[in-house]
Amino acid sequence: MEAKQTVFVNEFTNGILDPAEAMLGPVQDGGYIVANTAPGCWGPMITPCIRGGHEVTKPVYVEGAEVGDAIAIHIRSIRVTSTATASGNDRPVEGRFLGDPFVAVKCPECGTLYPETKIVGVGPEAIRCANCEADVTPFVFTNGYTIAFNEDRTVGVTLPQEAAEQIARDGHAFMATPENSVQNPIVTFAPHDLVGTVARMRPFLGQLGTTPSRPLPDSHNAGDFGQFLIGAPHEYGVTAEQLTDKTDGHMDINRVREGAVLICPVKVPGGGVYLGDMHAMQGDGEIAGHTADVAGLVTLQVQVIKNLPIDGPMLLPVPEDLPYLAKPVTQEERAAALRVAERWGVPQLEESLPVSFIGTGANLNEATDNGLRRAAEVLGITVQEVLNRATITGSIEIGRHPGVVTVTFLVPLPYLDRAKLTGLVRAQYVKG
Numbered sequence: 001m002e003a004k005q006t007v008f009v010n011e012f013t014n015g016i017l018d019p020a021e022a023m024l025g026p027v028q029d030g031g032y033i034v035a036n037t038a039p040g041c042w043g044p045m046i047t048p049c050i051r052g053g054h055e056v057t058k059p060v061y062v063e064g065a066e067v068g069d070a071i072a073i074h075i076r077s078i079r080v081t082s083t084a085t086a087s088g089n090d091r092p093v094e095g096r097f098l099g100d101p102f103v104a105v106k107c108p109e110c111g112t113l114y115p116e117t118k119i120v121g122v123g124p125e126a127i128r129c130a131n132c133e134a135d136v137t138p139f140v141f142t143n144g145y146t147i148a149f150n151e152d153r154t155v156g157v158t159l160p161q162e163a164a165e166q167i168a169r170d171g172h173a174f175m176a177t178p179e180n181s182v183q184n185p186i187v188t189f190a191p192h193d194l195v196g197t198v199a200r201m202r203p204f205l206g207q208l209g210t211t212p213s214r215p216l217p218d219s220h221n222a223g224d225f226g227q228f229l230i231g232a233p234h235e236y237g238v239t240a241e242q243l244t245d246k247t248d249g250h251m252d253i254n255r256v257r258e259g260a261v262l263i264c265p266v267k268v269p270g271g272g273v274y275l276g277d278m279h280a281m282q283g284d285g286e287i288a289g290h291t292a293d294v295a296g297l298v299t300l301q302v303q304v305i306k307n308l309p310i311d312g313p314m315l316l317p318v319p320e321d322l323p324y325l326a327k328p329v330t331q332e333e334r335a336a337a338l339r340v341a342e343r344w345g346v347p348q349l350e351e352s353l354p355v356s357f358i359g360t361g362a363n364l365n366e367a368t369d370n371g372l373r374r375a376a377e378v379l380g381i382t383v384q385e386v387l388n389r390a391t392i393t394g395s396i397e398i399g400r401h402p403g404v405v406t407v408t409f410l411v412p413l414p415y416l417d418r419a420k421l422t423g424l425v426r427a428q429y430v431k432g
Helices: 161-168 171-175 225-229 331-344 364-379 383-392 413-418 422-429
Strands: 004-009 024-037 060-062 070-080 084-092 117-119 127-129 139-149 155-158 198-200 204-209 261-265 271-279 296-305 314-316 352-360 394-400 404-412
Touching: 024 271, 070 204, 070 271, 084 171, 139 161, 161 171, 204 261, 261 422, 271 296, 314 422, 352 364, 352 413, 352 422, 364 383, 364 394, 364 404, 364 413, 383 394, 383 404, 404 413, 413 422
Parallel strands: 004 024, 024 060
Antiparallel strands: 024 296, 060 271, 070 261, 070 296, 084 139, 117 127, 139 155, 155 198, 204 271, 261 314, 314 352, 352 404, 394 404
8 A cells, every 4th residue: 555645543442552453554754643542541441342541543554664663753743622531549449350450341240351331320330331231440539530621721620529520421522532432431430529720731642652563452561551461361461571572652751742752663564653642731750640631633743763673762852841961062061161171181072962761660660770771772882871871961750650761861972873863863952
């Protein structure tokens, strides 16, 4: 099939990223993916027929992307379409799942696995098994909220019970779930523990990446949540070694937003770019476990980088999201540094630009070690050198608790040259 300049996406997986499934596209190298994304997390979590914690778009085949390459994904625009959503802390309900409530839900009455459901009324018992009408929700809130947004999508306000229940009765409309989405809208639960809280909006993608080389639940395509798959009793259980087939597309890093560039590994032919789990806002760490999931419109531009065999993603944040020490050196700072260099006989100053290497693992310590190793491998240097550079010209930042971090530092241009990344990084940070 001839590759298209623009591929429009309004289809979703059943929660499983399966490299054997047909992809959409292909899209040209340098072409665009325009997607209407479905809300993530809570909606799919209360929709048992979805076999993962999210409802992400069907992957798109990128022309020319081969295993061992990488794909740079330029996030050109993100627009929230939901007018309200709900979220909060979760508690699994025992007896309603097989090993993992995100992946393998079963009805506690009739025992059907991945049952179809229907909505009966509003509140936390509204999701019913289509076979026997039992309450089948695998998760409930421990503390939750319903939040509505202004027309400009700049702020949200959490609502009282009466308003939350009004939204619950027309949940799909308020959440703007796409036509082909099958999820139950989480506003159906009408949570209202927080009332009158004002939150700034700054949307980003919690899921953005490429297809793993084995079938994995979308929410578990990461080093932390992927731990739940090791030895799991359901059909998507893996060994620790098999988990390395992941691509870490589920990051929940709030810096994966409009204007950023995400560089992703290609582990299957065509890469298989997918996205979803848009969030209206989130502080570093997503410490509540969930944030305000929304539907939205996203435009991406894809660029194949040949022969860059990376294990996990790399991020070029927008300049204002960079840690202070990792911001590009200004002309004034360089002039001051030259005076120091001349005084002490330093023959030449490094020229460098920032890069964030994403690390994941069972916990934040393992994620940090993973990010450090990935940086060393991509740049062809030692972990010890990465440690020093990240300490004096960068930072370790939490993407998601319990196990996603970014290792950000100023990388010397010769290292970027070696990795064939100089042009891409320079375009992000050197204007004019």
